[in-house]
Structure formats: C-alpha cells, structure tokens
Amino acid sequence: MVGFIRKNWWKLLGVGFILYSIIAGFLIEVPDLPIIRQSIRNLFFHVVMWFTMMVMLGTSLVRSLRYLSTFDIKHDVYAIQSVNVGLFFGMMGIVTGMEWANFTWGTPWTNDPQLNGAAITILAYFAYLVLRRSIDEENKRARIAAVYNVFAFVMLIVFIGILPKLSDGSLHPGKGGSPMTVTNLDVTMRLVFYPAIAGWIIVGYWLTGIRVKMDTIRQHLDNPE
Amino acid sequence: MEETKIFVVIAVLSTVLLGLAGYLFWLDRRVTKMEKEIKNNKN
Numbered sequence: 001m002v003g004f005i006r007k008n009w010w011k012l013l014g015v016g017f018i019l020y021s022i023i024a025g026f027l028i029e030v031p032d033l034p035i036i037r038q039s040i041r042n043l044f045f046h047v048v049m050w051f052t053m054m055v056m057l058g059t060s061l062v063r064s065l066r067y068l069s070t071f072d073i074k075h076d077v078y079a080i081q082s083v084n085v086g087l088f089f090g091m092m093g094i095v096t097g098m099e100w101a102n103f104t105w106g107t108p109w110t111n112d113p114q115l116n117g118a119a120i121t122i123l124a125y126f127a128y129l130v131l132r133r134s135i136d137e138e139n140k141r142a143r144i145a146a147v148y149n150v151f152a153f154v155m156l157i158v159f160i161g162i163l164p165k166l167s168d169g170s171l172h173p174g175k176g177g178s179p180m181t182v183t184n185l186d187v188t189m190r191l192v193f194y195p196a197i198a199g200w201i202i203v204g205y206w207l208t209g210i211r212v213k214m215d216t217i218r219q220h221l222d223n224p225e
Numbered sequence: 226m227e228e229t230k231i232f233v234v235i236a237v238l239s240t241v242l243l244g245l246a247g248y249l250f251w252l253d254r255r256v257t258k259m260e261k262e263i264k265n266n267k268n
Binding site for chain 1: 242252257260
C-alpha cells in the first residue's frame with residue numbers, strides 16, 4: 001500500500017485536484033455575469049480541456065525536438081502518444097464548447113476566430129497522424145513527423161494565440177463582445193481553475209505514459225526476436 | 226431553487242470520476258505488468 005503510494009502519488013494528486021474542482025466548482029460563489037450566469041462554472045470543465053491540450057501538444061513538440069537532436073526513437077514514441085492524448089483533450093474541448101455555445105449563443109458554432117482557430121489546429125494535428133501512417137520505416141517516419149510537429153505547433157500558436165487577439169467583435173472571452181475577460185477572472189474562481197488545470201495535465205501525462213507502454217508491447221509483438 | 230440538490234450533482238460526478246480513476250489505475254497496473262514480462266523475456 002505504502003509502496004503503491006510512493007510510486008503513484010502524483011497520479012492520486014492529479015485525480016485529487018480534479019475531484020476538488022468538481023466539488024468546489026459547484027459550491028463556490030461565482031460572479032453572476034449577463035447571459036452566461038451560472039454556466040460560467042464551465043470554466044472548470046471546458047476551458048481546462050484546452051489548456052491541457054496545449055500542454056500535451058507542447059510536450060509533443062519538445063519530444064520531437066529531442067528526437068531530432070538525439071535520434072533516440074523513445075522520444076518519437078512519446079511525441080506521438082502526447083499528440084494522441086492532446087487530441088483527445090482537444091476533441092473534448094470542441095464538443096463541450098459546442099454544447100456550451102448552443103446553450104449560450106443559440107448555435108453550436110459561430111464564425112469566430114477563436115473557434116475556427118481551434119478547429120484548424122486540431123485538423124493540423126490529425127494531419128500529423130495521417131502523415132505518420134503514410135511512412136512505414138520507423139526512423140524516417142520519426143524524422144519527418146518531428147519536423148512536421150514543429151510547424152504544427154507554430155500553427156497552433158498563430159491560430160489560437162495570435163489571430164484571435166487581433167480580431168474584435170468575438171463572442172469568446174478575452175475579445176470584444178463577451179461579458180467576461182481573461183484578466184479580471186474572479187479570485188475565488190482562480191482557486192478552482194488552476195488546480196483543475198494541474199489535475200488534468202497530470203492525468204494527461206499519466207495517460208501518455210500508459211500509451212507509451214502499450215506502444216512498447218505492440219512493438220515487441222510485431223517484431224518477434 | 227433548493228441549493229442542497231447540487232450535492233447530488235457533485236456526488237454523481239465524483240462517482241463517475243472515481244470510477245474512471247479506478248479503471249485507469251487498474252489499466253496502468255495491467256499494462257505495466259505486461260511491459261515487465263516483455264522486458265524479462267528479452268533477457
């Protein structure tokens with residue numbers, strides 16, 4: 001039991017943070033903003049998905065760069081599995097966003113730079129998956145995928161981080177037309193928001209680790225020695 | 226609006242989360258065991 005905790009404490013911490021976000025997320029007082037009202041609590045469950053996605057894809061970028069500098073195939077395995085987990089969080093973000101949008105704005109999608117940017121980014125990473133499948137040889141695939149990963153991440157920065165800020169008249173928080181802004185995030189909400197992100201990121205790393213192990217097993221089964 | 230009802234929502238979501246977490250721990254252990262088996266067979 002103690003050995004289990006010693007090895008896996010960080011996983012328990014991650015789950016703990018998420019559990020805390022579920023409990024506190026519903027119990028704390030939140031600002032009553034026009035239009036979104038109580039659904040502002042979705043910050044803890046929808047927005048956190050995006051932050052987690054970005055951290056996982058950033059991790060993948062680092063792994064791709066490490067592969068390019070060492071040519072140790074282990075980094076490539078982490079790169080692809082980080083993308084897989086990142087895409088899962090991205091899809092969660094898209095779907096929950098559409099649910100929230102339909103409720104709040106009356107439509108699941110709008111012609112909004114933030115929304116379109118997020119969608120394009122996710123498509124770019126699905127293209128990464130397709131690219132990988134087109135190359136059979138392990139090292140060639142790793143190298144080409146790693147280079148593509150760098151470009152994909154640059155696109156992420158541009159489409160999610162830069163272009164939305166350049167526009168105005170967006171319904172999304174942080175831009176022109178929304179009652180909520182990023183900088184004035186309520187202090188009490190921050191107390192739930194940040195631990196929630198930490199929790200999901202930890203779980204993201206955990207998932208990536210499991211997928212890497214499965215990859216190892218798959219490699220062994222495919223290449224009997 | 227009865228506020229005590231929110232506790233039911235919290236209870237439900239917590240159950241789902243803990244259930245998923247438990248499954249993940251089980252899966253983790255299973256996969257780690259398989260990986261060890263492979264590493265032992267290689268040696």
